[in-house]
Amino acid sequence: MKLVYFAWVRERVGKAEEELTPPPSVKTVAELVTWLKGRGEEYAHAFEHAKSVRAAIDKSHVKPDAAIAGAREIAFFPPMTGG
Amino acid sequence: MMQTTVRLQREDFDAAAEQAALTRGRTDIGAVVTFTGICRGAESGEPIAALTLEHYPGMAEDEIGRHVEEAKSRWPLLGITVIHRYGRIAPGENIVFVATASSHREAAFAAAEFLMDYLKTRAPFWKQVESKSGTAWVDAKGADDAAAARWTKTSGREAAE
Numbered sequence: 001m002k003l004v005y006f007a008w009v010r011e012r013v014g015k016a017e018e019e020l021t022p023p024p025s026v027k028t029v030a031e032l033v034t035w036l037k038g039r040g041e042e043y044a045h046a047f048e049h050a051k052s053v054r055a056a057i058d059k060s061h062v063k064p065d066a067a068i069a070g071a072r073e074i075a076f077f078p079p080m081t082g083g
Numbered sequence: 084m085m086q087t088t089v090r091l092q093r094e095d096f097d098a099a100a101e102q103a104a105l106t107r108g109r110t111d112i113g114a115v116v117t118f119t120g121i122c123r124g125a126e127s128g129e130p131i132a133a134l135t136l137e138h139y140p141g142m143a144e145d146e147i148g149r150h151v152e153e154a155k156s157r158w159p160l161l162g163i164t165v166i167h168r169y170g171r172i173a174p175g176e177n178i179v180f181v182a183t184a185s186s187h188r189e190a191a192f193a194a195a196e197f198l199m200d201y202l203k204t205r206a207p208f209w210k211q212v213e214s215k216s217g218t219a220w221v222d223a224k225g226a227d228d229a230a231a232a233r234w235t236k237t238s239g240r241e242a243a244e
Contacts, residue, residue, distance in 0.1 A: 007137055007209035008220050059142035061205065075139060075207075079223035082136065082143075082167065082208025083120055083179055083199055 001068070003036075005046070006077035009053055012046035022068075029055045030064035032074065046076070054079060084111070085155065086162040086184075089147050091138065093170040098180055105162045105182050112161050114188040116195040118181045124174035126221075131174065132213045138169045139207035150201045154183070157197070158190035165198060167208065197234050204231040 004017040026035045033050050036043045047053055055062050056075040068074060086105065098119045106112050122134050151163050162184035172178055179202060183194040202208075210221040 004139070006139055006207065007211070056139070056142060056207070059139070059145050061146075075142070077139070077207060078209060078220065080204060080207055081210045081221045081223050082138070082206045083203035083227075 001071050002073045004073060004075045006075065008078055009046050009076045012042060014042050027067060027069065028064065029057070029062055029066045029068060029074070032068055033064070033076075052078060084109075085160065087151060087155075088164040088166075089144065089151060090166045091140075091143055091147075092166065092168060095168070095176050096166050096180060098177060101164055101166065101180055102182055105164050105184055109161070109184075111186060112184045113186045114191040115162075115182060115184045116188070116191040118179075118195050118199055119177055120179040120199075122172045122174050122176050122178055126212050126214075129214055129216070132215070133174070134172045134178070135211045135213060135218075136169045136172060136178070137209045137211065138167075142207045143167070143169075146206045147202065150198060150205065154194045154198055158183075158185065158194045160185050160190060160194055163194070163198070165202070167202065167206065169208065171213075200227070200231040200234060203227040 001020065002017060003020055005013045010016050022032055022035050026032050033047050037047050053076050057066060057071045058073055098117060102115060102117050106115055125131060147165055151165060154160065154163060160183055164180065164182040166180040168178055181195050181198045183191045185191040204227050212219050212221060
């Protein structure tokens with residue numbers, strides 16, 4: 001699946017997007033975050049305060065317990081500050 | 084007739100011209116409410132050089148579209164315009180524009196406020212402040228979340244009415 005990152009999440013991860021295949025045991029957004037944090041210091045830093053990182057699946061907001069099965073694109077970003 | 088315009092753009096816009104375009108040739112509209120968000124020249128007392136708005140292309144349009152549809156379903160509107168800029172914005176320039184048209188003022192006021200509250204908290208945009216001390220991402224405000232929450236059907240203003 002494609003992972004995309006925005007704002008300070010993007011800066012901390014060090015890339016805007018990447019293609020990753022999490023193991024089948026990773027079933028929810030929260031589990032994906034835990035798995036990503038184990039991939040390296042940059043991810044651990046980006047998801048240090050996991051509650052302040054929001055997620056979207058295929059361009060719709062989702063909660064941490066959302067299932068990731070079938071997702072094409074999962075985005076992680078800070079709380080929004082538009083308007 | 085319902086006229087809907089949603090635009091995301093890098094370039095500035097003319098708020099007066101956008102309002103005129105919404106009502107031109109119409110005699111059914113009795114009220115237009117417009118909101119224009121403008122880049123301030125200082126944040127927390129410190130002068131700023133610019134704001135840079137990052138956005139999530141595709142999702143930003145979808146998310147604004149969903150809230151425009153919800154506004155239409157909640158109020159008897161005759162027109163909606165939403166424009167949101169991205170990229171680098173200098174002090175004094177426009178950031179965002181919302182205009183709502185209806186036959187009477189109540190719906191126009193309520194829908195404009197609803198759309199702005201949701202743009203602030205749900206549309207995937209992130210502001211970065213550029214000043215002489217460097218760049219810093221703007222923190223989300225709890226007050227903005229509270230303002231958006233009052234439109235949910237189970238709490239806040241509507242439940243109290």
